Amino acid sequence: MADPLDTVFSALADPTRRAILSMLLEDDMAVTDVADPFEMSxxxxxxxxxxxxxxxxxSQEKRGRVKWCKLEPDALRAxxxxxxxxxQFEPVNLDAFERFLEGELGPDAQG
Amino acid sequence: MADPLDTVFSALADPTRRAILSMLLEDDMAVTDVADPFEMSxxxxxxxxxxxxxxxxxSQEKRGRVKWCKLEPDALRAxxxxxxxxxQFEPVNLDAFERFLEGELGPDAQG
DNA sequence: GCCACATTCAACCGAATGGTTGACAATTCC
DNA sequence: GGAATTGTCAACCATTCGGTTGAATGTGGC
Incomplete structure (x- = not known):
């Protein structure tokens, strides 16, 4: 799995991981806090x-005993x-994006 | 795997499948012709x-004994x-796209 | 020093993935 | 009708994936 597109797309293929990315859109978070809303270990x-x-x-950066997680949207560019x-998709359409976010996070965050 | 984003992203995660999509950008193709450049069965x-x-x-449509494959780019929209x-990626950047296509198809089409 | 907290590691498990092969079904051509 | 072509199906295999549990490693607070 050498091609970065492989790893990016396969990372995005999991609903839990997409939900995590959506959470990190709001703010950087510690691992424990990321895990909180999910029903898994x-x-x-x-x-x-x-x-x-x-x-x-x-990206993840350890400060003290807490590891902070930060969204790195550049990886999505490729x-x-x-x-x-x-x-030839139209440029950024944030209304549509909001609707997708709700669909992802609203009814069932852990997919 | 209910969410369509799951199936779309996981379909895109495989280099063979991305190469197939790139081939279908050019034209509709029969299954045998799609398979031709690859080293697998x-x-x-x-x-x-x-x-x-x-x-x-x-989408696939059977005409005679040949099944034709056609790109359906709408599925990528979501x-x-x-x-x-x-x-907030910039809108369509076809130069960059060309470079990625070459990276995908040039050195080793079957990834 | 000791306990609690934050996170990862290691081993394990069941299910899904990506490939193979050989048999099969449908279609066309002579 | 019979042979060749197109494509899928079924069974199988090795590997990966997404999850679990319990132990281990750092780190901070008292």
């Missing part, structure tokens, strides 16, 4: 964060550019 | 096409909108 969330980190979608080749 | 390509079809990224929320 902390270790599972830790693994998901590792996948997101390997894809470059987040994937976004790749996709845009397939349909 | 026809059955494997048939499975990949099924995954792309399930994600709505292609994913594209979702991603654009994470970075």
């Amino acid at each position: 902390l270790a599972a969330i830790s693994k998901h964060l590792a996948v997101l980190g390997a894809a470059g979608l987040i 994937a976004s550019v790749w996709m845009q080749g397939f349909g | 026809l059955a494997a390509i048939s499975k990949h096409l099924a995954v792309l079809g399930a994600a709505g990224l292609i 994913a594209s909108v979702w991603m654009q929320g994470f970075g």
Whole structure:
């Protein structure tokens, strides 16, 4: 799995990981706080964060005993550019984005 | 795996499938012709096409004994909108897209 | 020093993925 | 009708994935 597109797209393919990214849009978060809304173990969330980190979608910085997670949207750029080749999508449409976010986070955050 | 974003992103996570989509950008193709440049069996390509079809990224129509595959870029729209929320990416950048296409298809088409 | 907290590690498990092969079904051509 | 072509199905295999649990590692507070 050498191509960065592989890791980025496969990281995005999991609903838990997309929900985490959405949470990190709001603010940087500690691992424990990221895990809080989900119904799975902390270790599972830790693994998901590792996948997101390997894809470059987040960075993690340890301060004290807390590891902070930060969104790194640049990693999405390559994937976004790749996709845009397939349909001449209109530029940023934040209304539509809000609707998708609600669909992701509203009814069932852990997918 | 109910969310369409799951199926679209996980379909895009495989380099063979992305290469197939790139080929279908040029023109509609029969299954055998899609399989031709790859070093794997026809059955494997048939499975990949099924995954792309399930994600709505292609459609397949049988005419005679030949099944034609057609790109369906609309399925990418939801994913594209979702991603654009994470970075205010600039609108279509076809130069960058060309570079990525070459990276995908040039050195080693079967990834 | 000791206990609590934050996070990861290691081993394990079941299910899904990506590939193979060989048999099969449908269609066209002679 | 019979042979070749197109494509899928079914069974199988190795690997990866997403989750669990329990132990281990740092770090901070008292």
